[in-house]
Amino acid sequence: MHPLGERLKQMVRLVRRKSHQLLEPERTTVYGADAMLMVLQLVLAEVNKRQSGEFRVALSDVLLAWKHLLMDKLGLRPPDGEAARPERRDVTLEAYEAFLKRSNAVDLVHVLGMCQQLSDDADSEELVSPVELYEFLSGGAEVSDARNSSVLSTPSATSRVRSSQVQSAVRRVFCSYLSLLVNAKDDLALALTLDVPSRALRPHTFTDVKHAARRAGMSLFLTVTSFVRAVQLGGKGYAPAPSDPLRKHIKGLSAFVHFLDNLGDILGETPDPSVCGSKLVCAIRGALVKGCDSRDICAAAEETASQLKEEICQLHQFQKDAAQAAGTGISPARPKAYAVNHATAYGGRDAVKVLLALLDNESVAEPCANKADLLSEDQPALNGIEGISVLTLFRSPEVSTGSSPEPLKKRAQSRLNLFKPKVQPRGIQSQFACTYRDDDEVPLNRVLHFPTLSQVPTHEHPAPKPAPPTSAKSSEIEPILVLRGRNANPIRAPGSDTAVKSTNKRKQADVETENEPPEKKKKKKKQQQQQPMKMNVKTTKKKKLIAGQATLTSFFRV
Missing domain, CATH: 1.10.486.10 (PCRA; domain 4)
Known part of the structure; x- marks a missing residue:
């Protein structure tokens, strides 16, 4: 003190x-x-x-x-x-x-x-x-x-x-x-x-x-x-x-x-x-x-x-x-209202x-x-x-005007980002991309479509027809890959002209039978059942397919 x-x-x-x-x-x-x-x-x-x-x-x-x-x-x-x-x-x-x-x-x-x-x-x-x-x-x-x-x-x-x-x-x-x-x-x-x-x-x-x-x-x-x-x-x-x-x-x-x-x-x-x-x-x-x-x-x-x-x-x-020392034995007076609170x-x-x-x-x-x-x-x-x-x-805090420079660490990091190689975004892959061997053959940003037997081609391919096949490999039936797009042309596999012709004949026959009366349809159906089915199966060396390609091809063909 x-x-x-x-x-x-x-x-x-x-x-x-x-x-x-x-x-x-x-x-x-x-x-x-x-x-x-x-x-x-x-x-x-x-x-x-x-x-x-x-x-x-x-x-x-x-x-x-x-x-x-x-x-x-x-x-x-x-x-x-x-x-x-x-x-x-x-x-x-x-x-x-x-x-x-x-x-x-x-x-x-x-x-x-x-x-x-x-x-x-x-x-x-x-x-x-x-x-x-x-x-x-x-x-x-x-x-x-x-x-x-x-x-x-x-x-x-x-x-x-x-x-x-x-x-x-x-x-x-x-x-x-x-x-x-x-x-x-x-x-x-x-x-x-x-x-x-x-x-x-x-x-x-x-x-x-x-x-x-x-x-x-x-x-x-x-x-x-x-x-x-x-x-x-x-x-x-x-x-x-x-x-x-x-x-x-x-x-x-x-x-x-x-x-x-x-x-x-x-x-x-x-x-x-x-x-x-x-x-x-x-x-x-x-x-x-x-x-x-x-x-x-x-x-x-x-x-x-x-x-x-x-x-x-x-x-x-x-x-x-x-x-107590100042008290006189008399009860103290009540304080005034303004002096209390x-x-x-x-x-x-x-x-x-x-x-x-x-x-x-x-x-x-x-x-x-x-x-x-x-x-x-x-x-x-x-x-x-x-x-x-x-x-x-x-003291009132200073208001930021935005004119002050950024910290040195941020400026150096932004400068280094300019020299980094830019990563190109990957395109959207098709859901059937797994059925192809090489991704470069078919663009993956397009959807592949396999035509069914009920679809009839509306035009012939403008490309010249290849020479008639000289070997057994040319008679192989391969799927036709059709690309969706405005100017997209169908991509034909080698030796697929025969398959295209047979497919067109079957489609024309189906169209003719649909226009006939029902009695003739039943008659033709009985005749087809009585005739023995002839299958010309040639033992040719098939191209090795990736697992799952045959199943998908047959599914879309049916």
Whole structure:
């Protein structure tokens, strides 16, 4: 604990007791040193975007602006020989105050100013001087030249410091969830919890939510909640338009709102603040452990949950003792309606007071020693996928224009594909291709047709007739292959003229018999049965056929 820690707590308690005299809302969040520095980084990046069009800021510029911001707010004069103050400090201070006002938050410098107005002679000893507060917020280190400071601008690389960074990040997530239950306008808390644990919400989702909140003039959390409620409960007249950019993120946003609803139910249904705080912490711990596979994150979540439970029980006991010591034996008056659930949450009054006290103690905790660990974009991956800083979330992702070149690997592969030989597509083979020896003799992309005996040729082949056969091989009867096509000519096998003539005679005889009366048909049929069948079978050496060719040929001939 810092030597000023207890005095700062007393200062914040004094402001809490009499905050209704200066602050309109009752549930105002107090930002500590780390939260103030993160807000300043966002503000400087926003100012740079307005003037140069780029939402970026150097770490050295943030540290230098941090020093001068504290001096301006505390009314301190820079020492002699101090470097010139950064430009646009008035614009930066105005944007910083506007961010705190939108988030319904105050910083420790505001608390000191309110405490000076509210304090009397009895409380004057508990006040903290502006110089002491400046030393506390700046970390007690001289920042004469932030650009040459290696301690404040170099991220830590050791495993021990990395584990402490994970511990701090996990504790910020716990406190951010509790802060949303108390103050739904806390934009910084929503940025730290929207995708922790992982809900498949990327920076594009946060950018769409930010633009929608800016158009509606609401906080980020209220924008998300109203959109999800309109989708789930609204009818045709109240449901968002199909072109709403938030519709493509409805699953992740619904999961986030559902988890906050569960926490709100615990806050409203548990009367005992100690039990309520323990249930809230256990619910957040369970979500982190379930959504993260890292052992460091799980161990940090377990340790943080046990610490917060103990702190909540101590704060509840302290408030009970203070109420009993201040009691007069008369039943306390019922609180006014506007003071119970004013502004944001809807939980029980005692549990909310304990959560506010817990967040106040967190705001007066010692600031981070290494500012680079807090502000750098290399943050612990609490969502199990990637570590994203608050600055990266608030920065709108760059839209691809298609002008950037492809990776070198893809370009080299596309160049090699040009030199590869192109494979010609194979034609569709006929279902009777298996009956031929050589595929080159007959084109396979045409369908072969074997004529039957009932088909009569309509024309003679224009090719000259071959010489009469001189050997027995010429009298062999082979099938005629007919190709289908416009100009296709029948392909005749050698020595097939005799077969063609005999086939024509049989067809002419069949045609004549079909035109005769039925009595003559019966008479001719009897005469044919009585005559012995003469078969002139010549023993000739047949050509060797492939298996299956004879069966197919005889089948189509019959």
